[in-house]
Amino acid sequence: MAETAVAERLNGALNRILAGDCIEVMRRLPDASVDLVFADPPYNLQLKGELHRPDNSRVNGVEEGWDRFSSFGDYDRFTREWLREAQRVLKPHGAIWVIGSYHNIFRLGAELQNQGFWILNDVVWRKSNPMPNFRGKRLTNAHETLIWASKAEASKYTFNYDALKALNEGVQMRSDWVLPICTGHERLKGEDGAKAHPTQKPESLLHRIILATTNPGDVVLDPFFGTGTTGAVAKRLGRDFIGIEREDSYRKAAEARIAQIRRLDSVALETTSSKKAEPRVAFGVLVERGMLRPGEELWSLGGRHKAKVRADGTLVGQDVKGSIHQVGAHLEGAPSCNGWTYWHFRRDGGYVPIDVLRQQVRAEMAQHH
Amino acid sequence: MAETAVAERLNGALNRILAGDCIEVMRRLPDASVDLVFADPPYNLQLKGELHRPDNSRVNGVEEGWDRFSSFGDYDRFTREWLREAQRVLKPHGAIWVIGSYHNIFRLGAELQNQGFWILNDVVWRKSNPMPNFRGKRLTNAHETLIWASKAEASKYTFNYDALKALNEGVQMRSDWVLPICTGHERLKGEDGAKAHPTQKPESLLHRIILATTNPGDVVLDPFFGTGTTGAVAKRLGRDFIGIEREDSYRKAAEARIAQIRRLDSVALETTSSKKAEPRVAFGVLVERGMLRPGEELWSLGGRHKAKVRADGTLVGQDVKGSIHQVGAHLEGAPSCNGWTYWHFRRDGGYVPIDVLRQQVRAEMAQHH
DNA sequence: CGGCTCATTGAATCAAATG
DNA sequence: ACATTTGATTCAATGAGCC
Numbered sequence A, B: 001m002a003e004t005a006v007a008e009r010l011n012g013a014l015n016r017i018l019a020g021d022c023i024e025v026m027r028r029l030p031d032a033s034v035d036l037v038f039a040d041p042p043y044n045l046q047l048k049g050e051l052h053r054p055d056n057s058r059v060n061g062v063e064e065g066w067d068r069f070s071s072f073g074d075y076d077r078f079t080r081e082w083l084r085e086a087q088r089v090l091k092p093h094g095a096i097w098v099i100g101s102y103h104n105i106f107r108l109g110a111e112l113q114n115q116g117f118w119i120l121n122d123v124v125w126r127k128s129n130p131m132p133n134f135r136g137k138r139l140t141n142a143h144e145t146l147i148w149a150s151k152a153e154a155s156k157y158t159f160n161y162d163a164l165k166a167l168n169e170g171v172q173m174r175s176d177w178v179l180p181i182c183t184g185h186e187r188l189k190g191e192d193g194a195k196a197h198p199t200q201k202p203e204s205l206l207h208r209i210i211l212a213t214t215n216p217g218d219v220v221l222d223p224f225f226g227t228g229t230t231g232a233v234a235k236r237l238g239r240d241f242i243g244i245e246r247e248d249s250y251r252k253a254a255e256a257r258i259a260q261i262r263r264l265d266s267v268a269l270e271t272t273s274s275k276k277a278e279p280r281v282a283f284g285v286l287v288e289r290g291m292l293r294p295g296e297e298l299w300s301l302g303g304r305h306k307a308k309v310r311a312d313g314t315l316v317g318q319d320v321k322g323s324i325h326q327v328g329a330h331l332e333g334a335p336s337c338n339g340w341t342y343w344h345f346r347r348d349g350g351y352v353p354i355d356v357l358r359q360q361v362r363a364e365m366a367q368h369h
Numbered sequence C: 001c002g003g004c005t006c007a008t009t010g011a012a013t014c015a016a017a018t019g
Numbered sequence D: 001a002c003a004t005t006t007g008a009t010t011c012a013a014t015g016a017g018c019c
Helices: A002-011 A022-027 A072-089 A105-114 A161-167 A203-213 A229-236 A248-259 A266-272 A283-288 A324-332 A355-367 B002-011 B022-027 B072-089 B105-114 B161-167 B203-213 B229-236 B248-259 B266-273 B283-288 B324-332 B355-367
Strands: A016-019 A034-039 A090-100 A118-127 A143-150 A176-179 A219-222 A240-245 A297-300 A306-309 A315-317 A320-322 A343-347 A350-353 B016-019 B034-039 B090-100 B118-127 B143-150 B176-179 B219-222 B240-245 B297-300 B306-309 B315-317 B320-322 B343-347 B350-353
Touching: A016 A248, A022 A072, A022 A240, A034 A072, A034 A203, A072 A090, A072 A105, A090 A105, A090 A203, A105 A118, A105 A143, A105 B105, A118 B118, A161 A203, A176 A203, A203 A229, A219 A229, A229 A240, A229 A248, A240 A248, A283 A355, A297 A324, A315 A324, A320 A324, A350 A355, B016 B248, B022 B072, B022 B240, B034 B072, B034 B203, B072 B090, B072 B105, B090 B105, B090 B203, B105 B118, B105 B143, B161 B203, B176 B203, B203 B229, B219 B229, B229 B240, B229 B248, B240 B248, B297 B324, B315 B324, B320 B324, B350 B355
Parallel strands: A016 A240, A034 A090, A034 A219, A118 A176, A219 A240, B016 B240, B034 B090, B034 B219, B118 B176, B219 B240
Antiparallel strands: A090 A143, A118 A143, A297 A306, A297 A343, A306 A315, A315 A320, A343 A350, B090 B143, B118 B143, B297 B306, B297 B343, B306 B315, B315 B320, B343 B350
8 A cells, every 4th residue: 555655665764874865865755754854954164265273273174075065056956955855754743943054044044934934933052162263353153043943834833842941940941052062072083083074063952952842752854964963862862763864974973873872761751851731620620529619709819800600610700601711801801811820719818719729630630540 | 526426425414314215215325435234124023913921911012014024025125125225335345234033034144145245243142131932832032133244255344353352351252142132211212101113222232233343433324223223322432324214203213312322532432442441451460469379269159169370370270270261161161251250269258359359450550540 | 722921120119217 | 206218029011923
């Protein structure tokens, strides 16, 4: 059957590094099959001569052939083609991350928008230890830019809000991330001691991206796999990956690297991923259980509005009947209202939010499991 | 003579706010006549409905007609036209700054490159107090992006490296700037108390830009003048400005605002623009003068970290040697550290910041002038 | 349906100190 | 005792827009 063939085509690629040009290799992947694309394409650095430090030592920059394009138009064509394939292989609710510097990120972002991707955030990776500007002719180039976009405007993309909030000491994560560049033991070296890849990204960066925008078991495609940071982090976090890389030496280094990675056990994965949504409790359950009596009055904070509880778990207030949310919204003239925090019952002269009753129910439910 | 006519056309516009559409007005300005363009064009926010805070209050966002475009193509055409005029009126060694968010900055940057501007840096304005993400559906959009580009690749652009280094506590200025958004008394209000402009930029941002990339007497053109932050800062810093603004209410607010600004006197200008501003005091001077002894210990506040003073004005701490700033940053695992405020010496059982010693040296230096 | 917000400013309120 | 000032604390508002 066709479906089986498609599944096999995908499964054959899972957790492997496919050799070849990323556009050609992506063409062989089935439609709507991956959850996330992470792409670190060539930056089109347009370097002129060599750069030396003030002590005259030579800066070992990006000089590889894969970063040479003849013009902006040439780079745009390349971008357009690989983005088109990336969009095709994404599931309807999938998303993409791209990273770049001022040399290429504007072209990349514009092309994403042109192809119908819907930008969700641009994120600044603020390097805690950037290379200084030796010549004193510009500002220290201390950041790179990432763009996070869903496949389309209507996509219900994945965002593990609570996991990121936890990562950020309890306040919501911002669009600027301070992370060190990849150095030390994490930086892959060749047998000659030289760095294996000129632009290896830190695992901390991929950790945050994969944690934020995928779930365990999701498939992450990296069409510019390099030495495999995406694969290493995906494997550790219990995600599947598909890598595409043209250069033999990078593939080899990546394979050795990823083979040594161990998947975190499910407990560790659970704690790093978002807190499970708490079980839904219908307001009517509070009435069924006798925690609130039919006919009892609920109050908005301060007692400005009131409504009466009915046996079926709806409320009736001034000129309005409906759910706790609907009645609250109507009385406030608001577009919406969280009835759980809006409505209060009276105890000992004070107002207690009905949400505490829901907490009790949830606690009891947890006991029985 | 033709030259005189051109000079008159320019002089007639200096330190004035020209009314009208920026493209049409720029067409009347002579070629190669301004040193810097600062442009804060509409962001093309593509807003859908209203946004409410969790407490149901409504966010008063950008609803003005000037931010509405029918498509990306429409926005691109607009961008192309005003950028073309901006480039024409720039002197050969002139430069441009543009600011935007992820909604428009990629299109803006790509068009800059297409027209032959040469990008020097992209700069991230990290907002210290951004609006949070109320829905918990994305990252807090906590930054905006600026692009600094010269008129052409060959332009010998202005960059006051030392002034920016001085502004940044003696280490070279990075491409990420932390500045608060424009609030409080600085935010212009109408007679009804409502904000006069929905997107007024902070003066601190323009101060840094104008200080960094112009010299006193230079001409700064702002084609989207709004309520005149560019003009206010330019005037204060002894630069000339040309503003262009379509909306009467913004022009009026800007004129009243700028009329109240006083140009800094030449001494203050000198101090803001040169590294001699606050006379730089090397830490080693404190050792030379016997205010601190080699071998003496310095402490972080609370005494969590310590380091030893060496005779050459460097510190040595746990596994690290270097300047007071470097050692502090290393021990804190921070990207940077102001050693003057970080390090303390012990006196009478308390911690005294070494900055007080620097103040003493500066006071003594002032005596001799 | 119902879950979801951070840093800052400035006003309002109240307590303590002063004249 | 009463009016005034100062300081501490709390409360309310809001900023280039997001299911």
